[in-house]
Amino acid sequence: MAVTGAGLEGIIAAESQICFIDGDAGILSYRGFNIHTLAENAKFEEVVFLLWRGVLPKQSELDELKKKLVAHRAIPDQVTAFLKQTGKSAPMDVLRTAVSMLSLYDPQAKDMSPEANAAKAIKLMSQTATIVTTFDRLRNGKEVVPGDPALSFAANFLYTLTGKKPDEVMERAFDIALTLHADHELNASTFAARVVAATLSDIYSAATAGIAALKGPLHGGANEDAIKMLLEAGTADKAIENVKYRLANKIKIPAFGHRVYKTTDPRATHLAALSEEIGKRTGHVDLYETSKQIEKYVKEAKGLNANVDFYSASTYYSLGIPIDIFTPIFAVSRMSGWTAHVLEQYHNNRLIRPRADYTGLPVGQPWVDIAKR
Numbered sequence: 251m252a253v254t255g256a257g258l259e260g261i262i263a264a265e266s267q268i269c270f271i272d273g274d275a276g277i278l279s280y281r282g283f284n285i286h287t288l289a290e291n292a293k294f295e296e297v298v299f300l301l302w303r304g305v306l307p308k309q310s311e312l313d314e315l316k317k318k319l320v321a322h323r324a325i326p327d328q329v330t331a332f333l334k335q336t337g338k339s340a341p342m343d344v345l346r347t348a349v350s351m352l353s354l355y356d357p358q359a360k361d362m363s364p365e366a367n368a369a370k371a372i373k374l375m376s377q378t379a380t381i382v383t384t385f386d387r388l389r390n391g392k393e394v395v396p397g398d399p400a401l402s403f404a405a406n407f408l409y410t411l412t413g414k415k416p417d418e419v420m421e422r423a424f425d426i427a428l429t430l431h432a433d434h435e436l437n438a439s440t441f442a443a444r445v446v447a448a449t450l451s452d453i454y455s456a457a458t459a460g461i462a463a464l465k466g467p468l469h470g471g472a473n474e475d476a477i478k479m480l481l482e483a484g485t486a487d488k489a490i491e492n493v494k495y496r497l498a499n500k501i502k503i504p505a506f507g508h509r510v511y512k513t514t515d516p517r518a519t520h521l522a523a524l525s526e527e528i529g530k531r532t533g534h535v536d537l538y539e540t541s542k543q544i545e546k547y548v549k550e551a552k553g554l555n556a557n558v559d560f561y562s563a564s565t566y567y568s569l570g571i572p573i574d575i576f577t578p579i580f581a582v583s584r585m586s587g588w589t590a591h592v593l594e595q596y597h598n599n600r601l602i603r604p605r606a607d608y609t610g611l612p613v614g615q616p617w618v619d620i621a622k623r
Contacts, residue, residue: 267304271510273508273512281304297586330394341382349454375586392413398415404425405424431558453589457585457588472560486543503544503548506554522561528565529568534564541556
């Protein structure tokens, strides 16, 4: 059997109409729309519709999607009861379990028709967000904030998380961040979700697999490590010294470099601008300025570019989002991409069953009696 790259690097594992990446040119597009075009013009709900349906929505279609997303924000009482019992548990562990629980209380859970799966994708989008905000409120001894049906997906998330309705600038910043994280082709979590879907398991199982993969530190969590590095350093000079120490001792610098992009991550440019704007409004512009100095130093010293997670760290922190909720927010956004890929997998399914290049002992080993081993 032919030897392939470690980690399936560069291996084409599926055909998809959802996402295109050119890592050498720094291009990312959803359904043919450049990420810059979407970040500058689209609302997150439009991006969700685009990922699911393949076209931008008409106003009536967008209004209908928003209505359905609002209608399905509430989570089952049994899931809320579970969240009350988790205390200060790790958020991604809680999210993984709670999303899996949703299937127990969905009367359509076993219905694999396209219509039922599309309906379940809407529930997953809305209820994943509710799980995250409800968990954070409960673990901090705060009352759960009921969603406001007049608010957008982004604004309602911030409102139900913090208890304060964001202004237009903060809403737009978070909306853009959700768009930038919505999909990224066959990353580890999306591939995991598609593998599960390919067995014709239900969409809740596939989404749970996506969350499980995102939980791993080599996939999600880089922005958590990045903000911790910035906060622990305190000043730009100390941050640079920390970076020098990491480079000298071959310690990974969080949120730098990317498996696919060989040039600037196109998402990072928008998040850098958001980090600066929101930082100025909330008194955290020092985090942006320190980040810029780190980015400049690492680029000059190692030729590495900041990826999407680097500036999302200071952006989320400036928005008042708890650090250990950063990765669950990644999951909230990426649920749009995971469900789009799962629906696509169901549409033209073939069981995903790759082969392995065997490197073990020669085949045909003789049996050795246990007394002689």
